[in-house]
Amino acid sequence: MHIKVGIIGCGSIARHRHAPEYKANPYVSEIVFFDRNPERAKGLAMLFGGSVATSVDDLLDDPTIQIISDCSSNEFHHIFSTKSLEAGKHVLCEKPISLSIEFANKIVQAQKKSGKKLMVDHNQRFTQAHMKAKEMLENEELGKVLTFRTTFGHAGPEHWGVNMTNSTWFFKHNRSALGVGGDLGIHKIDLLHYLLGDEIEQVSAFQGALDKVDENGKPIEVCDNIVCSLKTKRGYIGTASFSWTYYGEEDNSTIFYCEKGIMKIYHSDEYQIEVITKDGERVKYQIECMQTNDHQTSSGVIDAFVDSIRLDKEPLVSGEDALASLKVILAILKAAETNTVVTI
Structure with missing residues (x-):
């Protein structure tokens, strides 16, 4: 099984945790990076051998991308994670799931409606x-x-x-x-x-x-x-x-x-x-x-999320847990x- 991943937000958490752990996962074939700062996305694409998207919609409109890692800052999670689920992608969202109960509920509802996997990175x-x-x-x-x-x-x-x-x-x-x-x-x-x-x-x-x-x-x-x-x-x-x-x-x-x-x-x-x-x-x-x-070691989060999709099992941290x-x-x-x- 070959899985293509899109990462939204190319800050520290993407650089130190998400990108290297996807790169090391045997089932992940490709990573596509997006950041509001294109240079930052290019930097990670070079570092991890991926490609760059020019917009979030590019990631979401790409039918070959199955997973989105939402590594945006807190105030954007309810926008990007919700949109990604609605676009039929499995989503790994950074914590906190959102900044308000109302916004967190939007993500949880989008997951239920889409039937896709949602995991929140409570590592x-x-x-x-x-x-x-x-x-x-x-x-x-x-x-x-x-x-x-x-x-x-x-x-x-x-x-x-x-x-x-x-x-x-x-x-x-x-x-x-x-x-x-x-x-x-x-x-x-x-x-x-x-x-x-x-x-x-x-x-x-x-x-x-x-x-x-x-x-x-x-x-x-x-x-x-x-x-x-x-x-x-x-x-x-x-x-x-x-x-x-x-x-x-x-x-x-x-x-x-x-x-x-x-x-x-x-x-x-x-x-x-x-x-x-x-x-x-x-x-x-x-x-x-x-x-x-x-001291960075593998968190195990990415492997667990990929496995939950590959083996069709419930993620260890659900939207409701978050x-x-x-x-x-x-x-x-x-x-x-x-x-x-x-x-x-």
């Missing part, structure tokens, strides 16, 4: 350690989960984005809107839903632009830090922190405190999962290394702005 589900942790939690190896804490932080998108400056679109309210919540937080919310097999239904939070400044030296228009309390439908309670100001080291760890002990994920440099039982026994698992901004996580992030920001507990 934390795909790491070997998180898959192993899910299995252990489902088997209740440490009994039931009682509480949890999770964090996701690094030095900020200006160290990762395509232009490597603090004029990055991530800092603009009209383009990123959700700040660190839509960049990093939404990953961890999706991960908690996945690992717990549950959904968060109540939140409270604090947020702020504590340190980042834009290209004019003014505080950025979105939050660079969020700290929140979360309660799930089944009654698990926990905390989460999301940050663009972890200067010195990225932190991507999650801890579950269970009836019979503690499970720490990505807490140690050496072991991806550590279990400490009630009576003090320690079990350490070396599974794989975590993908970080500085919508559920978006609702939580929007509630967290509302809770912080209104100083209230918000029920989703």
